[in-house]
Amino acid sequence: IPLGGLGVRDLARTSLALRTRWLWFSRTDTTKAWAGLDLQFDADERAFFFASTTMQLGSGTDALFWEDRWIGGRSVREIAPLLYACIPKRRRKLRTVVDGLADNRWARDIQGTVGIHEIGQYLQLWHRIAGTTLSAEPDRLIWRWSANGVYSAKSAYTATFAGSTTCAAWKLTWKHWAPPRVRFFHWLAHLDRCWTADRLARRGLQHPARCPLCDQA
Structure with missing residues (x-):
């Protein structure tokens, strides 16, 4: 791991x-x-x-x-x-x-x-x-x-990992009692892979003005 x-x-x-x-x-x-x-x-x-x-x-x-x-x-x-x-x-x-x-x-x-x-x-x-x-x-x-x-x-x-630094955050993610989906989300958050608003903004993406499911703003 x-x-x-x-x-x-x-x-x-x-x-x-x-x-x-x-x-x-x-x-x-x-x-x-x-x-x-x-x-x-x-x-x-x-x-x-x-x-x-x-x-x-x-x-x-x-x-x-x-x-x-x-x-x-x-x-x-x-x-x-x-x-x-x-x-x-x-x-x-x-x-x-x-x-x-x-x-x-x-x-x-x-x-x-x-x-x-x-x-x-x-x-x-x-x-x-x-x-x-x-x-x-x-x-x-x-x-x-x-x-x-x-x-x-x-x-x-x-x-190939010689000289790399290790991080103990993986223990908090995988050696924990939380449900798998929670641990997986924590892993994505730690790698900055969650599609949050600021991440979308950095990539030049924007949220739609209206919800495509309920057609509400």
Whole structure:
């Protein structure tokens, strides 16, 4: 109830949670029939997935050098945003960590105009990844909203409420002895959804001059 009034899930948040599921499986399960397809996701879905995941580095064969958060829980985009902007989009999606670290190939991905600020971030990134060591263990994508680090629709839906404030008014509405219609009216009033005269006025609506049922003013 605290997350949805009448217990009906927020459809926009539910859609975001379920769409994120495909992003998760596209990175963690290559046995699916749709693996490798160019699935389309909007900016909000990708941003939510990015904020919800970190990469535990192992062999570096699955971790993406430019995209994943593999540098102490942070990504190149967060550490060196100006340098990241100099990397072609196609290269961002293909360059793995193991490939990028070999002979410092990641430096060859930098294109376009490189100014003093980009050079500063380049040196900063160089020092951050200089001591990176790989192992024989597979890379592991970690979902930050669950204890076991694995995605679940429930944890994703709950995560969309992170930072929201709670209100105890729902207890007065639903944990009360009043008849259901009274509680429902209180819920509408709390959400400012009652069609009162002032609300009608704000929406530019007016009451009819005469009653349509009894034809009286």
